[in-house]
Amino acid sequence: MTGTYGQDEDRNHDDDFDRDELMGAALAHDLDAGRQKEFEDLCSRDGAFLDEYQALSRLATRFSTPRPATPALQWDDPDIPAGLEDRIVDAIDQDTRTRSAPDADALSPLRSSSSRRRAGTSRTPDSSRPSKPSARRGRLIRGAALAASLLAVGALGGAGITHLVDRPPAGPPGTLGAVEDIVLTDTPQGARVDAELVAHTWGTETILEIDGLLPGRVYDVVLVREDGKELLSGTFLGAEQTITCRMNAAVLREDLARLQVRDAQGAIVAASDVTPV
Amino acid sequence: MLEMTDVRSVSAMDSTGSAFDVREAFAAHGRDLFGFAFNSVRDTALAEDCVQEVFVRAWRARDRYRADRGSERTWLFAIARNVIIDEVRARARRPVPGLDQHLEGGVDRGGGTGAIEDRIVLYAGLAMLSTEHRAVIVAVQLEGLTYQQVQDRTGVPAATLRTRMYYGLKALRIALGEEARP
Numbered sequence: 460m461t462g463t464y465g466q467d468e469d470r471n472h473d474d475d476f477d478r479d480e481l482m483g484a485a486l487a488h489d490l491d492a493g494r495q496k497e498f499e500d501l502c503s504r505d506g507a508f509l510d511e512y513q514a515l516s517r518l519a520t521r522f523s524t525p526r527p528a529t530p531a532l533q534w535d536d537p538d539i540p541a542g543l544e545d546r547i548v549d550a551i552d553q554d555t556r557t558r559s560a561p562d563a564d565a566l567s568p569l570r571s572s573s574s575r576r577r578a579g580t581s582r583t584p585d586s587s588r589p590s591k592p593s594a595r596r597g598r599l600i601r602g603a604a605l606a607a608s609l610l611a612v613g614a615l616g617g618a619g620i621t622h623l624v625d626r627p628p629a630g631p632p633g634t635l636g637a638v639e640d641i642v643l644t645d646t647p648q649g650a651r652v653d654a655e656l657v658a659h660t661w662g663t664e665t666i667l668e669i670d671g672l673l674p675g676r677v678y679d680v681v682l683v684r685e686d687g688k689e690l691l692s693g694t695f696l697g698a699e700q701t702i703t704c705r706m707n708a709a710v711l712r713e714d715l716a717r718l719q720v721r722d723a724q725g726a727i728v729a730a731s732d733v734t735p736v
Numbered sequence: 737m738l739e740m741t742d743v744r745s746v747s748a749m750d751s752t753g754s755a756f757d758v759r760e761a762f763a764a765h766g767r768d769l770f771g772f773a774f775n776s777v778r779d780t781a782l783a784e785d786c787v788q789e790v791f792v793r794a795w796r797a798r799d800r801y802r803a804d805r806g807s808e809r810t811w812l813f814a815i816a817r818n819v820i821i822d823e824v825r826a827r828a829r830r831p832v833p834g835l836d837q838h839l840e841g842g843v844d845r846g847g848g849t850g851a852i853e854d855r856i857v858l859y860a861g862l863a864m865l866s867t868e869h870r871a872v873i874v875a876v877q878l879e880g881l882t883y884q885q886v887q888d889r890t891g892v893p894a895a896t897l898r899t900r901m902y903y904g905l906k907a908l909r910i911a912l913g914e915e916a917r918p
Contacts, residue, residue, distance in 0.1 A: 476899060483898030486905060487876045489883055515905040518914070521858060522877040532855060534862055534874040537774045540784055544762045547791045551758060554792055693825070696853070698818045699800075700793060705826050 482512060486519050633658050633712045633736035638666075641718055643729040647671070652720055652729040658712035658736075665692050665706045665718065672697035676722065682708045683717040712736055756798045756808065758791055765809050769816050772863035776820045776856050777827070786823055790816045809864065813911075817860050821853055857912060864911040869904030872897050 478501070484490050485498050502509040522532055630637045641654040650671035657664040665680055672678060680692040693706035713736040720729040769790060773783035793815050794801070801811055862870050875886045876897075883894040883901075892900075 476895075479902045480895050480898040483901035484883070486901055487883065487898070489898070511906075514909065514914070515902070518905055518909055518912075519877050521854065522873070532858065532878050534775055534859075534870070534878060536771060536867075537780070537783075539767050539770045540780065543770070543784055543787065544759065544766065546784075547762060547788050548758055550788050550792055551795045554795070695825075696821070700797065700815060700818050702818065703822055703826075 478508070482508070482515070485512060486515055631736075632656075632734045635659065639734075641731050641733060643718070643720070643731045645727065646729045650728070654718060654731070656712065656715075656718070656733065659707075662707055662709045663692075663712045663715055665708070667695075667702070667704050667706070667720075669695070669697075669702040669704075669720075672702075672728065674699050678723070678728065679721045680706050681719045681721055682710050682715055683719060684710050684714045685716040686714075756794070756801060758795060761794070761808060761812065762791065765812050768863045769812060772813070772816055772860050773820055775859045775863070777823060782823065782827075786816070786819050789819045793819065813860050813864055817856060821856055824852055824856065861908045861911040865904060865907055868900055869907055872900045873904045873908070876901060 481490075481494065481498055481501065484494060490498055502512065632639045635658050637658065639656045639658075641656055643652045643654055646652050651669070652672075653668040655666040657666070663682060665682070667680065674697050676697045677694055678697060679694050682690045682692050684690070690708045690710050692708040693704070695702055695704050715733050715736075718731050718733060719727050722728050766787065769787050770783055773786040773790075774780065777783055777786065790812060794812055797815070801808070862873065865873070871890075872886065875881045875889075876883065881889070883897045886892070886897050887894045
């Protein structure tokens with residue numbers, strides 16, 4: 460049983476078929492005058508039919524609802540890439556092997572970006588962290604690290620490029636491109652929120668790994684400047700799985716005073732003061 | 737008891753005695769998961785990465801999966817939704833290296849996280865449908881064709897397409913968790 464929804468019906472007779480067809484026509488606004496009258500009559504005498512029509516109509520409307528700055532919904536049925544199944548099995552096999560190795564975090568090609576960038580810090584590898592098996596993601600992270608390194612190289616006059624581009628910049632809080640660990644406190648029991656900050660010329664990037672917040676609930680990530688001004692860095696939904704997200708805010712690291720995670724009511728669920736720069 | 741039975745045949749048993757076999761799960765759901773990922777991110781390589789991530793996360797979480805609480809398909813799609821939402825957000829917010837002045841718009845600029853997540857939820861629901869139901873919903877609700885036009889294109893009678901629309905949207909409500917599965 461694959462669980463694909465809706466592999467039954469397509470009835471071809473009786474009143475049920477007429478009723479179902481009428482509903483389908485109404486849901487596409489495909490009724491002539493006679494069928495429209497028939498539909499309205501049925502709605503007026505059958506509350507359950509009307510309720511179902513309204514529920515399905517609301518759902519259908521979501522497909523055509525304009526979403527600013529996002530393209531219209533479209534669907535294609537792509538062919539599944541050859542070899543994907545084997546690559547998945549290989550990734551799981553490699554993940555299992557590396558996670559059972561003594562220094563899994565150092566060896567695993569699947570470790571998270573933040574774990575990768577944390578290499579050399581004292582944080583203990585956590586087997587509950589999500590994987591990042593993506594070669595593409597790895598390329599992007601290496602690309603970002605490369606760009607950040609080249610920024611530093613430019614300031615240094617280009618010396619030692621080969622050595623420097625292999626790793627992201629390091630340095631005290633506020634160093635452009637360097638990853639800064641943040642310890643968040645006051646998290647709800649059973650929850651874990653790990654955070655890192657990266658200073659950029661255009662603002663501050665926040666990288667979060669979150670476990671244990673209520674699934675489906677909306678949370679805001681807020682950066683508070685030293686002058687008290689609050690900037691929304693982004694939002695996320697709590698989930699049963701570990702969440703990894705990266706957010707940006709237009710506040711320079713040197714102006715940043717505090718990082719907060721808030722629930723939809725604005726209550727702080729995790730927070731930390733940051734080191735003054 | 738959970739164990740790796742073989743490198744090339746990855747399977748495990750959950751606490752209720754239901755097996756999670758990666759290859760079987762991929763055969764049953766891989767195509768639809770890839771369709772979901774591809775339509776959400778519009779990038780074949782990235783969609784592959786997302787599907788791989790789904791199965792790696794599923795494998796890691798296999799001891800928390802309970803067959804008596806929901807189907808394997810629903811479980812995998814729930815993981816996929818999180819993977820894809822994380823990826824789309826990350827991509828929308830990812831700075832362009834060396835092009836700070838051309839920082840791409842984040843998901844909160846214009847699109848809004850709610851709009852993006854709603855799109856992904858709808859794509860997940862479409863991916864979970866049967867091919868016939870998805871086809872009529874896509875043709876009529878997304879592409880704006882009439883039933884007659886779809887009949888001309890596919891040869892399926894318009895009356896059948898109308899009933900498929902009804903049952904397709906009903907199934908979609910169930911897939912999205914808006915209605916209990918009968």
